[in-house]
Amino acid sequence: MTDAGGRSAPADADWAAAVAAVRAVPPAGRVLLVCHVNPDGDALGSMLGFALGLHRLGLRQVQATFPGPPRLSEPLRGLPGEQLLVPAAEAVVDPDLLISFDAASESRLGELADRLTTAGSTLVLDHHASNPGFGAVNLIDPRAAATSVLVDELLSRLGVPLDAEIAECLYVALTTDTGSFRYEATTAAVHRFAARLLATGISPGDISRRVFDTRPFGAVRLSAEVIGRARLEPAAADGHGLVWTWATQDDLARHGQPGYVLEALIDSVRCTAEADVSCVVKQTADGDWAVSLRSKGAVDVSRVAVELGGGGHRLAAGFTGQGSADDVVEAIRRELAAALLPSNGD
Numbered sequence: 001m002t003d004a005g006g007r008s009a010p011a012d013a014d015w016a017a018a019v020a021a022v023r024a025v026p027p028a029g030r031v032l033l034v035c036h037v038n039p040d041g042d043a044l045g046s047m048l049g050f051a052l053g054l055h056r057l058g059l060r061q062v063q064a065t066f067p068g069p070p071r072l073s074e075p076l077r078g079l080p081g082e083q084l085l086v087p088a089a090e091a092v093v094d095p096d097l098l099i100s101f102d103a104a105s106e107s108r109l110g111e112l113a114d115r116l117t118t119a120g121s122t123l124v125l126d127h128h129a130s131n132p133g134f135g136a137v138n139l140i141d142p143r144a145a146a147t148s149v150l151v152d153e154l155l156s157r158l159g160v161p162l163d164a165e166i167a168e169c170l171y172v173a174l175t176t177d178t179g180s181f182r183y184e185a186t187t188a189a190v191h192r193f194a195a196r197l198l199a200t201g202i203s204p205g206d207i208s209r210r211v212f213d214t215r216p217f218g219a220v221r222l223s224a225e226v227i228g229r230a231r232l233e234p235a236a237a238d239g240h241g242l243v244w245t246w247a248t249q250d251d252l253a254r255h256g257q258p259g260y261v262l263e264a265l266i267d268s269v270r271c272t273a274e275a276d277v278s279c280v281v282k283q284t285a286d287g288d289w290a291v292s293l294r295s296k297g298a299v300d301v302s303r304v305a306v307e308l309g310g311g312g313h314r315l316a317a318g319f320t321g322q323g324s325a326d327d328v329v330e331a332i333r334r335e336l337a338a339a340l341l342p343s344n345g346d
């Protein structure tokens with residue numbers, strides 16, 4: 001099974017070019033690591049894990065950053081390498097090398113995208129099939145379960161051994177993007193990678209509890225309210241079904257919660273047996289809607305998201321919507337029929 005886009009795994013020449021790009025940075029050279037806006041576990045963990053790897057190689061001028069406010073959601077705080085993070089406004093303008101992690105397009109780098117033209121060289125590590133390859137060197141593998149899989153390979157080719165600090169970053173990245181080893185990209189190779197990470201001595205129970213299973217009580221109450229208003233439309237998507245719900249800034253304010261607590265809601269909503277497609281529409285601070293889409297295989301939700309200005313993977317995608325929550329869902333309904341995937345054997 002492959003994602004749309006037709007891009008294949010990096011060739012040996014790409015890996016060699018990436019190794020050469022890193023090796024070309026002198027010890028006093030400046031390296032800027034960037035990841036996508038609102039970093040998730042894969043973006044942040046991949047970036048910080050690689051930042052630590054560069055330190056192990058003797059590079060001292062390493063900055064890591066992401067666009068927007070320099071704030072991490074509570075569950076992602078405290079990762080090893082966090083001390084290398086700087087606010088976007090303080091990121092070096094003309095680094096010798098810029099490396100982008102988990103960002104499917106230049107636009108996902110926000111105000112940091114201009115560094116792609118001012119950096120001496122650029123390297124892109126990603127696993128989104130829709131990535132156009134916006135770096136001078138591109139390591140993009142749509143079949144990789146997480147960007148951290150590519151980070152692991154590049155560190156290995158650079159001769160940087162995994163240690164517990166790097167492993168913690170990469171483990172957070174891997175478990176985030178595989179839904180703790182539940183999604184279809186969870187191959188035997190993913191488990192072998194996880195085994196090598198665990199062999200460094202990291203504690204998966206502690207990490208998972210901190211990253212995935214710790215929320216304020218207000219967030220639990222908020223979840224109940226938002227899930228309680230979910231709607232099921234069995235006829236949508238040509239009878240494959242749609243389940244959706246929405247959350248507003250007022251919901252967050254009433255329960256005193258930050259926006260990140262809404263991220264995990266899609267995992268509860270997508271449990272619905274009667275719907276192939278699930279959707280959570282979240283009002284952002286500037287009045288738009290951040291939309292999360294999931295499919296169980298009948299629909300290519302990345303196609304829906306791309307049509308509506310976003311992107312993602314076949315079974316998990318997102319976009320930014322305008323108007324009312326109803327307007328956003330109506331736009332999704334219209335795109336669903338055109339995004340049906342061929343059924344397997346029935």
Ligand SMILES: [Mn+2]
Pocket residue numbers: 042043102127146147177
């Ligand atoms: Mn990712």
